[in-house]
């Protein structure tokens with residue numbers, strides 16, 4: 456339901472009365488900080504920003520928003536890359552970064568229970584301090600919140616072996632639009648009591664409720680890890696190496712790649728000593744028991760060389776491993792320096808179609824005369840074609856839009872999807888019907904109607 460200025464004014468008055476002025480921000484200066492997320496081009500000023508530090512305050516915000524029909528856009532750190540936390544016109548931004556306590560590390564059940572504003576890196580570090588491991592590691596690990604990770608079902612560099620955020624969420628508390636708290640899931644490894652509402656909220660992008668507590672599964676950490684870089688003169692050889700590794704029944708924890716444009720930008724930025732004339736670079740990591748790791752690393756090196764790798768570099772120490780891995784970890788920052796506007800995209804195809812998708816992205820970029828650097832989670836079939844452009848150049852933006860449309864259509868034609876980990880938000884909304892078809896969208900709309908009958912939770916995201 457669209458809000459009017461009158462609704463927002465009334466909501467702000469009541470929020471200020473109940474939560475205090477210090478939690479309700481309305482100055483233009485502060486609002487402008489929350490007008491965008493990590494997505495290029497999209498921005499919109501909200502009516503106010505509410506910084507809550509207790510779950511009861513979340514419920515208060517939702518009750519007031521419901522009563523005044525004011526939209527609510529829940530926000531973690533705002534690093535999303537599909538416009539999920541970009542404000543809707545006249546909305547309350549409900550920012551959860553101060554709801555950030557670690558509530559429990561349960562070493563008997565191997566779980567951690569946290570509030571949604573805890574940074575992902577803090578979760579990884581706290582698990583490690585308890586001798587345990589939280590595997591999901593989005594590239595934004597140092598700045599993203601776990602609430603944002605759950606709401607987007609974020610992936611990361613270890614997805615191939617360890618899965619994504621969903622695989623580690625055991626239980627959630629969710630504040631519903633009327634302020635009631637729904638509890639779903641338990642610490643039990645097995646639990647099939649009723650529908651899995653927990654799974655419905657994972658990846659729901661703030662459109663069904665506000666996640667206020669999360670219980671995560673932890674696992675024992677791997678004993679050791681081997682890190683390798685493969686350098687290839689031909690992209691198809693890199694793609695075939697990835698397929699051959701999987702066919703050999705080796706499941707690395709990391710199987711990433713960078714194309715030539717990205718390698719050049721990374722070398723320019725991080726000075727790692729990478730040759731800038733290679734067509735593809737792969738980052739390959741295996742972890743586990745030392746004997747298995749050594750054997751798998753040897754096998755991977757053999758496979759890469761058999762597929763014409765120009766060189767395979769293996770790290771001899773933790774520092775060297777971190778340096779090799781930084782080639783991949785700095786990819787986005789390195790590309791972001793290259794152009795005024797950087798559009799980081801996210802398509803996934805079945806792994807057998809990787810070489811075809813990479814080739815298609817290159818030819819689409821050429822056809823539309825746009826510059827694209829591609830990197831991504833090759834082991835997952837998840838590619839990030841990154842468009843280097845300038846939003847002030849209208850002609851160029853039209854060409855980028857046409858190229859993007861073609862990239863998404865090609866991914867779907869190859870049996871893939873329009874987003875592997877960033878979500879739909881605003882940016883992918885126009886492409887969702889083409890990817891899913893009518894029936895799934897109708898069912899999603901019906902579900903949205905059950906949880907949010909007046910359409911005030913993150914309106915206009917995923918679908919209208």
Ligand SMILES: Cc1cc2nc3c(=O)[nH]c(=O)nc-3n(C[C@H](O)[C@H](O)[C@H](O)COP(=O)(O)OP(=O)(O)OC[C@H]3O[C@@H](n4cnc5c(N)ncnc54)[C@H](O)[C@@H]3O)c2cc1C
Pocket residue numbers: 492493528529530531532533534535536538539540551571592593594595598599600601602603604605606607608609610611612660661662664665666667787788876877880913
């Ligand atoms: C440099 C960089 C690297 C990245 N690398 C990766 C990567 O490797 N893998 C990956 O998957 N993503 C990646 N991302 C995207 C982004 O970091 C993730 O989507 C992340 O999970 C967003 O977390 P956030 O706290 O910033 O959430 P926000 O951007 O603030 O919000 C994201 C969405 O979640 C909703 N939301 C947030 N908190 C809650 C809550 N508590 N309850 C309900 N809804 C909520 C918002 O409304 C919004 O729709 C990257 C981004 C950047 C900038």
